[in-house]
Amino acid sequence: MELHFNPGTVIEVALRQIAAMNNAFSEDFEPEVRPADPKFGDFQANGVLGFAKSKGANPRALAQQLLEAAQESGQFDPARVELSLAGPGFINFKCTPRYLWDWLNRYADASDFQTGAGKLQAGRKVVIDYPSANTAKQAHIGHLRPMVIGEAIARLLDFCGAETLRDNHIGDWGTNFGTLIMQIKREGIDLNQLVTDPLAQLDQLYKDGSALEKDAPEIRDQSRAELLKLQEGDPENTALWERIVDISKAAFETLYQQMGVRIDVTLGESFYRDKVERVYRELTEDGFAESSEGALVVWHDDVKKFARDNERPYPFNIRKKDGASNYASTDLATILYRVEHYKADEVVYLTDARQQDHFQQLFLTTQKWFAARKYPIPDTRHVWWGTILGKDKKPFKTKSGESIKLQALLDEACERAFTVVTEKNPELPESERRTIAESVGIGALKYADLSSNRTQDYVFDWDRMLSFEGNTAPYLLYAVARINSIFRKAELDPEAPLEGASLLETDTEFALARKLISLPSALNLTLNDLRPHVLCTYLYELAGAYSTFYNADKVMVDDPGTRTRRLLLCARTRTVLITGLKLLGIQPLERM
RNA sequence: GUGGGCGUAGCUCAGCUGGAUAGAGCAUCGGUUUUCUAAACCGACGGUCGGGGGUUCGAGUCCCUCCGCCCAUGCCA
Numbered sequence: 001m002e003l004h005f006n007p008g009t010v011i012e013v014a015l016r017q018i019a020a021m022n023n024a025f026s027e028d029f030e031p032e033v034r035p036a037d038p039k040f041g042d043f044q045a046n047g048v049l050g051f052a053k054s055k056g057a058n059p060r061a062l063a064q065q066l067l068e069a070a071q072e073s074g075q076f077d078p079a080r081v082e083l084s085l086a087g088p089g090f091i092n093f094k095c096t097p098r099y100l101w102d103w104l105n106r107y108a109d110a111s112d113f114q115t116g117a118g119k120l121q122a123g124r125k126v127v128i129d130y131p132s133a134n135t136a137k138q139a140h141i142g143h144l145r146p147m148v149i150g151e152a153i154a155r156l157l158d159f160c161g162a163e164t165l166r167d168n169h170i171g172d173w174g175t176n177f178g179t180l181i182m183q184i185k186r187e188g189i190d191l192n193q194l195v196t197d198p199l200a201q202l203d204q205l206y207k208d209g210s211a212l213e214k215d216a217p218e219i220r221d222q223s224r225a226e227l228l229k230l231q232e233g234d235p236e237n238t239a240l241w242e243r244i245v246d247i248s249k250a251a252f253e254t255l256y257q258q259m260g261v262r263i264d265v266t267l268g269e270s271f272y273r274d275k276v277e278r279v280y281r282e283l284t285e286d287g288f289a290e291s292s293e294g295a296l297v298v299w300h301d302d303v304k305k306f307a308r309d310n311e312r313p314y315p316f317n318i319r320k321k322d323g324a325s326n327y328a329s330t331d332l333a334t335i336l337y338r339v340e341h342y343k344a345d346e347v348v349y350l351t352d353a354r355q356q357d358h359f360q361q362l363f364l365t366t367q368k369w370f371a372a373r374k375y376p377i378p379d380t381r382h383v384w385w386g387t388i389l390g391k392d393k394k395p396f397k398t399k400s401g402e403s404i405k406l407q408a409l410l411d412e413a414c415e416r417a418f419t420v421v422t423e424k425n426p427e428l429p430e431s432e433r434r435t436i437a438e439s440v441g442i443g444a445l446k447y448a449d450l451s452s453n454r455t456q457d458y459v460f461d462w463d464r465m466l467s468f469e470g471n472t473a474p475y476l477l478y479a480v481a482r483i484n485s486i487f488r489k490a491e492l493d494p495e496a497p498l499e500g501a502s503l504l505e506t507d508t509e510f511a512l513a514r515k516l517i518s519l520p521s522a523l524n525l526t527l528n529d530l531r532p533h534v535l536c537t538y539l540y541e542l543a544g545a546y547s548t549f550y551n552a553d554k555v556m557v558d559d560p561g562t563r564t565r566r567l568l569l570c571a572r573t574r575t576v577l578i579t580g581l582k583l584l585g586i587q588p589l590e591r592m
Numbered sequence: 593g594u595g596g597g598c599g600u601a602g603c604u605c606a607g608c609u610g611g612a613u614a615g616a617g618c619a620u621c622g623g624u625u626u627u628c629u630a631a632a633c634c635g636a637c638g639g640u641c642g643g644g645g646g647u648u649c650g651a652g653u654c655c656c657u658c659c660g661c662c663c664a665u666g667c668c669a
Contacts, residue, residue, distance in 0.1 A: 039612095046610090049610090049650085052649095089649095171669060174668065175669090293666075295666075297667085305665085312665065312666090313666065321667065326668080326669085327668080327669050352663095353662095356663095360595095386597075386663090394662095423631095424631055451605085452604090455597070457663095459603095464618075467617090467631090468631040468632080469632090470617035470618065471605080471617065485628070486628050486629095489628060525608055534606095537607095547632060548634085550628080552634095556628050592631085
């Protein structure tokens with residue numbers, strides 16, 4: 001068996017090939033190789049069971065046949081992997097100590113992992129639409145998930161070889177500008193005079209404005225008129241708008257830096273304002289768009305929910321009845337631009353769960369439109385997530401019921417982490433405790449967001465996320481810090497090559513080694529549905545296997561062979577943990 | 593009404609798309625340190641997987657049917 005980054009893939013490819021040449025199987029046989037429970041082996045193939053069922057064959061006999069064919073093929077060197085038949089027809093694969101050891105020596109540092117993982121998405125151009133913040137509003141807790149999940153997914157795709165473009169599709173052209181400009185004019189505000197926290201003041205102006213609109217239709221009309229003037233290029237409104245956007249960008253930049261969010265381009269909705277006409281024209285010409293109640297809409301009769309004869313009409317509204325564009329218009333113009341200008345093979349959108357209908361309609365419309373025009377059709381993916389809940393299981397808010405400001409959340413995370421660090425490690429200088437607290441605090445916040453399945457709501461709990469027990473950032477960071485400490489005391493570079501190690505011996509060493517070689521499986525699985533919690537679970541299990549090993553097997557023993565092999569396990573664990581944490585956007589620490 | 597998500601241990605969550613005896617952490621109880629960071633480790637306790645039916649060698653996972661919660665549902669994004 002080849003010494004590949006992902007042994008599971010090698011097994012799968014080999015089995016598929018062997019089955020294809022065997023009379024008892026057919027081309028469509030899927031081996032279904034996956035990591036196994038350690039008590040059975042390292043990998044298992046479950047595919048025979050399903051296959052036997054579909055053919056009405058005896059699964060165990062069939063599995064026996066495949067196993068023998070595999071052994072005869074010469075593709076499974078007994079010195080590297082042991083095959084066995086189990087239960088109703090599972091085939092188990094157990095890597096030999098030799099193989100584990102060779103793998104650990106072959107895949108030694110971050111660049112080895114990068115090379116191995118880099119084949120997964122090689123050559124793909126992926127545009128990632130995030131964090132797509134609003135303009136003229138302060139960032140609040142609702143902006144946490146797009147920043148955290150978006151950054152993690154972007155890093156993951158980068159790591160796996162994709163050529164990514166992080167496109168910050170800001171909402172700088174929405175209806176809210178009508179309201180905001182209306183209110184600015186009403187109050188006679190000079191935007192250049194706003195000094196302290198200008199974004200907060202814009203936020204307030206908007207709130208006041210929309211409060212007024214609530215029970216005054218004439219004010220609502222006024223706002224709509226201001227919006228239309230802006231969209232038609234009125235110089236006064238354009239100048240106001242530019243200033244608002246600048247204020248917003250500057251404020252968000254500070255947050256992006258703290259959050260470790262990296263952006264390649266910021267092309268907001270305004271960028272597409274002269275590109276929506278083409279969308280209207282092409283969709284109308286091709287017969288996809290038509291007028292309905294004064295608006296321009298697209299019906300999708302092939303999907304019940306969006307069909308025109310549905311009991312509750314739910315068209316894709318691409319131009320409002322007042323002639324103004326909306327987010328459907330700009331999203332259509334945007335995807336065209338991403339394909340034509342950036343040659344995107346895939347576009348990944350990151351938003352919360354509530355926008356699923358919109359993206360379903362957007363994707364349907366894009367496919368039909370692009371097919372009709374013979375434009376390249378990109379893969380599209382909507383990566384969505386649930387709500388952050390308080391302990392009462394309702395959306396997490398302040399006691400007075402307002403949304404929590406993101407900056408306040410970050411500050412509290414760092415402050416709480418600082419208290420903990422000071423409690424545990426009072427002898428460290430304050431500046432270092434502050435640095436540690438920032439990594440631990442922000443890291444804990446991010447990890448809490450990433451470690452549960454993103455499609456579900458999760459309960460926000462400071463104490464749990466900052467705990468050193470359980471599936472948390474501090475637990476993982478602590479594991480890294482302990483490894484660093486060993487190398488520091490031994491006066492060794494954890495990234496330097498290690499020579500003269502003896503072969504693995506104890507159960508805890510083996511358990512750790514087996515966990516290490518399952519990194520590629522974890523990456524694969526994470527990438528499948530872009531679910532970072534899969535990677536989190538893996539890292540947590542790895543840190544757990546390390547802690548068990550650390551407690552059971554002393555590293556700095558006298559015997560040089562034993563010492564070196566344990567140091568090697570420490571070094572590998574460290575590299576994998578650091579690599580994983582960085583993929584999640586969490587900064588590892590030398591000590592804590 | 594329709595569509596989406598969900599219901600797993602007292603609490604917070606996993607469960608790799610139908611696989612082997614349903615797993616972690618917290619909490620509770622008990623144990624481990626002259627040893628590299630005990631911010632750790634080990635063990636015990638804890639489950640009619642919302643209820644009921646079905647499909648099959650096999651169901652937390654798929655189908656049907658109820659119960660309950662969250663979200664979306666024509667011009668905000």
